[in-house]
Amino acid sequence: MDFFAGSLISGLQLGSIYALIAIGYSIVYGILRLINFAHGDLLMVATYGAWILIARGLSLPFAVIGSVLITVAFGLVIERAAYRPLRDAGEEATLITSLAVSIFLQNLFLMVFTPKNRAFALPGFFSEKLVLGGAGSITITNMSIVIFVVTGGLIAAVSLIIKKTRLGIAMRACAENSTAAKLMGVNLNAVVVFAFVVGSALAAVAGVLYSGQYVSFNPSMGFMIGIKAFAAAVIGGIGSFAGAAAGGVLLGVLEILFACYLPEGAGVYQTAFVFLVLIVVLLFKPNGLFGAAEGRRS
Amino acid sequence: MAKALFANPLFKFLAVVAAPVAALLYIYIGVAEYYQIVVVMFMINVILTASLNITNGFAGIFSMGQAGFMGIGAYAGSLLTMTAELKFSRIPGIPAWLAEAHLPFIPALVAAGLAGAAVAVVFGFPVLRAKGHYLAVMTLGMIIIIKAVLDNNAHLTNGAKGISGMERFSTLPMVFAVMIVSLFVLHRMTKSAFGRSMAAIRSDADAAASLGINATKYRMTAFVVSAFFGAVGGSLWAHLQQTIAPSLFYFKESFSILEMSVLGGMGTLSGAFPGAAIVTFLPQFLANAENGFRVFGFTVPALNGLSNIVMSVIFILVIIRWRGGVMRSSEYIVDAMFGRDTWAGLLRKETYVDFWNILREGLFKNNNPHRLEEKSKQEEKDHEKENR
Amino acid sequence: MKKKIVSTIMAALLAALALAGCSSPSGGAGTATGNGSAEAPAGGSSSEAATPADGGTIIVGGLWQTTGFMADYEIPGSEGFQLAVDEINAAGGIDGKQIEYVFYNGQSELDLNSSLIAKLIDVDGAKVVAGLGDPNSAIASGTVAQSKGVATLATSSTLPYTQERVGDTAFLVPFGDNIQAYAAAEYAYKDLGLHTAYVVTDSTDEYTLSLSKFFSEHFTNLGGEIIGEATYDDNGYTDFSPAIQKVKALDAEPDALFFASFTEQGPPILKQFRDAGLGQPVFSGDGLDSVEIAEIAGEAANNTYFTTHVDYTESNSKVTDFLAAYTEKYGAEPANAFAALGYDAAYLIKYAIETNGNGDTSAEGIKNALDKVTDFEGVTGTISYANGHVPNKTVYICEFKDGTKVNLLSVVPEV
Incomplete structure (x- = not known):
């Protein structure tokens, strides 16, 4: 039982991070039908940003805010320079472009920062453990608690934004039918920018949380996480906000439980497992677990 | 004048067949082995790229998983050409049936292709049900799964450690032959009814369906063929x-x-040539530049990772500016290689006459007003001929 | 307008690259640097054919992975090698002949490596090549060199069966994984009295797999017990909770943990294990040789032991001289032991030719000379190729303590 509880906590942790990124994917895809492969790399950008700011002496909260700003800036530049010109260009072009942007970001950071793994050491507070019971063998670090709290809070906040604010409603309108939305006076560009801001900010926070928990980061880290988070978003039902969040958490839990319960040799299959799940889910529910068939709900 | 030149069968023959073959012969006989290795890499890349173009370009299936099929082909092909003795020593725990399996190189090559095709059939069912971006991500998943399988079956593949010791069967003449044959097969495919149906599906799937074209069947075929040549x-x-x-x-x-x-x-299939050329030759070139170099008196310091950045930038610029790539939609190279126009044209006297005329005009362009008059008279005659 | 700008940029880029590619046909004998400053290429005499060098130079090739996943090990390695080459040339060269050093960056990519080594040998006329990167690349390029009869000196690969795989032109400067794993097992069992161990392995690399295998073998031979194993697939892997949970689920916790991993995984794996309450001594191989791990992981790195190739705090004059020269040239101390391995490689070539060469500086001559090396004293220990091309060298055991690396002892294991 302890083993299960311990694994579950680890799974929820990873899942929370996937959820944050998956939401970003989902929001952008809902409006633009664009899979932004560079989204995962924004996580990496945020991490380097925070690292540099901390090294320059900023305290943790300001470094986090700073890195969020940096990441959002990157996200907006990408939107403006790479995606907006291709707005009507068809699927292939946008797909290749987003891939190219991802490769470019990685290579840029590779050249500037070298492939060397870095880490920023967080204050000891985060490593302190709370004992949850089970004869003392189930422990949870403060970092994990922070991850849960922050993720939960952000999801709630974004959910509110989408449901209640004007921009949020405009976003949902565009996701459902951008032509009609434009006819109703919605400024598509503004909505897209807003979507990228929200998505990038979420990715940034995810990046900081991720590196805080798992310590190590390098320029290539974002891509893989991004792909898995994308798989999570698809599993949950891309275009559906709740689906993306649920998909993210679900995938994280499944991935860790799978790795914990299978015999040693199967460790190699951990990443592959994620995609097996993706393929299986799509076979039976082509729109994801929570996605609606045609029209989308945020 | 250029247009007439490019259309001339003799020119096509010289530019696309004779000159490259001569160059290859020279490289094979007269030059250090290093250059041969690079050229063979180039030709292999042509095959790989052409195979990808079948799915990504012709069939509208954006696949990012070609490396997976490559891997299947590499392992299948190698396991079949390596001797039992070698396999026993390199792959501990290998089952006897696998160790004993042995084929000469070319049958093994075909078998490798079939292995890739088989894997494509398996993955094709789930993957091809998706479209566009979804499909692309699923092909990424495919690579991950294939790698996990290769990594984890050490008794068959020696796992992550890999295998070495297969013979260097990929000599310049051999790879050249395989490349020509592969391109020919793919070329015939794209020109056939299959190719036309493929184009129909790609432009408008619904219209194609209303004409009775079974999209699923065609997409699967394209996917499998692409996997075959990838392998x-x-x-x-x-x-x-x-x-x-x-x-x-x-x-x-x-x-x-x-x-x-x-x-x-x-x-296009022809696109494989310029594409493979850039990606194969540029890094070799840049290997020099990475150590630092002088341009116009500036000393640029050693930049590690320079070639990657350059490739990325070039990639992005190409997408923005020349989305169709170098060849856009022109099949010039492959058509010139295999087209009836080229080979039949060589048998016609007019081809040589036209060629000579075009050259003459080109060489004496703008030199002599007297010639200019002659030239415009000649052009009139040519127009008449064409219009007949 | 925008498209014109784009076209112009493209044209300029390609032109500049063409110029660069053409200006130094032999690859230039530039400096591989770690701190950004570079000397202009010396533009040595480029030779087109593989004829023996005459007129007083020996052409030596370097194939270093200064970008890609091996960069952490190979950048210091190439710097060490360059330092040695400069020193040797300044002191009169080898047998009076200057070293002409040509090198390329293999980018940690296998196909580039195998074609670049052919370039070094066929086009640049290298008579011996050093560096070569991780085992896979080393074997691939080594095989090419073997077919041309040119000796290769691998400085980062610790694969014990390199000679069997490649042939008799392949030499290793470091010890083999079997030797370092044995040393780790002995230290754990005999010196620290730890009798049970749990092994966590990166299952995607030859290096880590063989490290674990040899450790487990020897530990068991000594009388210890491996009570469990876990693997992870290193795709930027950073979450070790599966392995952690498995260890915690055991009835009795292990006395020791063995991690076969690369530097990258050092901080996360240590931190996560400690966070989970597992404070046992940790053992690893030279993959964990990086003081940064201690700096980053802080307290979590304490009680971690690993094997490596050199002790920079030794008062051996070879070591101190090397440290001084390196620091002076590059402005900082070497990041890890691989710098010393690169340095030793160059001096190994000099030693072999001068001691056993009989004046024959052809590729074959150099290879035969290396074969006969029996008592080369380098920064990283004594190298002898009499019993095979993977030297049985001193293994240094280090510990992470309070944010730094501390050398404990050195052993020459009997294998």
């Missing part, structure tokens, strides 16, 4: 490098092939 490329690669490991058939390799495809022109 062939992989086996050739293995027999050039003489060592393989699962990590070598992963994202990086896939993106490389994708780069070649996009740069050269995704929608």
